[in-house]
Amino acid sequence: MGSLGKLIRAAALALLAVGAVASPGRAADGPLRVGYSDWPGWVAWQVAIDKGWFKEAGVDVQFEWFDYSASMEAFGAGKIDAVTVTNGDALVMGANGSKSVMIMLTDYSNGNDIIVGKPGLKSLADLKGKKVGLESGLVEHLLILNGLEKAGLKETDVEIVNVKTNETPQVFGTPDVSAIGAWQPIAGAAMRAAPGSRPLYTSADQPGLIYDVVTVSPTSLAARKQDWAKFVKVWDKVVAYISDPKTKDDAVKMMANRVGVPPESYAKLLKGTRLLSLAEGAKVFEDSDGFGSLYGSSRNADAFNVKYGVYKDAQDVKSYIEPSIAKAATAKAAAK
Secondary structure: OOHHHHHHHHHHHHHHHHHHHOOOOOOOOOOEEEEEOOOHHHHOHHHHHHHOHHHHOOOOEEEEEOOHHHHHHHHHOOOOOEEEEEHHHHHHHHHOOOOOEEEEEEEEEOOOEEEEEOOOOOOHHHHOOOEEEEOOOOHHHHHHHHHHHHOOOOHHHOEEEEOOHHHHHHHHOOOOOOEEEEEOOHHHHHHHHOOOOEEEEEHHHOOOOOEEEEEEOHHHHHHOHHHHHHHHHHHHHHHHHHHOOOOHHHHHHHHHHHHOOOHHHHHHHHHHEEEOOHHHHHHHOOOOOOOOOHHHHHHHHHHHHHHOOOOOOOOOHHHHEOOHHHHHHHHHHHHO
């Protein structure tokens, strides 16, 4: 394993070591506790929270707000039942002791995950020999490795500086790095702080590379499958409310208020996140190779993670995916 691979693996293990001693699972009563963080496809849940739709659906749900990596730490420690993460990062958690099962997709990243270069840099090729600040072993690392490979560069052609995603704008303003990897709105904050900076590679350059999911502890899923089924059904109301021109502004206000930005700014962020209805998500749940399938995307992420030393052993991707709940909700909706 190269020096970069050792760095990635060390960072991933440090982040998720708590998962190795995770509690066996929460009790089969009380609210479903879900960790969510600052990504448009997950902030979208704020609409259901503010509108009281979980209560209407007959399920008690408590959402808890975290920085992204902290949400995974909380899941690994057994403090929450489920967490919103990328499909690739669900594998990272599982490989390091915090197994989960993906029960639904919220969206795929369509440009909101970004490798941002300082002024004067025009492409990933310009990063050769330079330092890039991002959270080692997690989603933006997958993004840059995918881009480097397509650009004909090796992992050793850049030096990764391990930086928590929420801290990348501050690091970008120092001489320590030439580029950072982050998602919106964090990537936008970095670009605003450095006029003339620009995206060098985004998730729109590889559609389907990054799917965003709700992933649940196996213990909670087994004990409360009917509650999770009620939870999943609410998602279509969220997507419909955000998509309807008559209610979109109201939805954006709720989402913007959650993250503390003006609604007009937040509306722009939605363009780089492709929200998926349950019916659209059911198609992505079909088992096939390639980036149009959650299975294919996850196998690709698993191969990257093993190749670059994020974790040692390939994961059984199928054991991380449970499509039945979302598919059943889609079938019932279609039958009405």
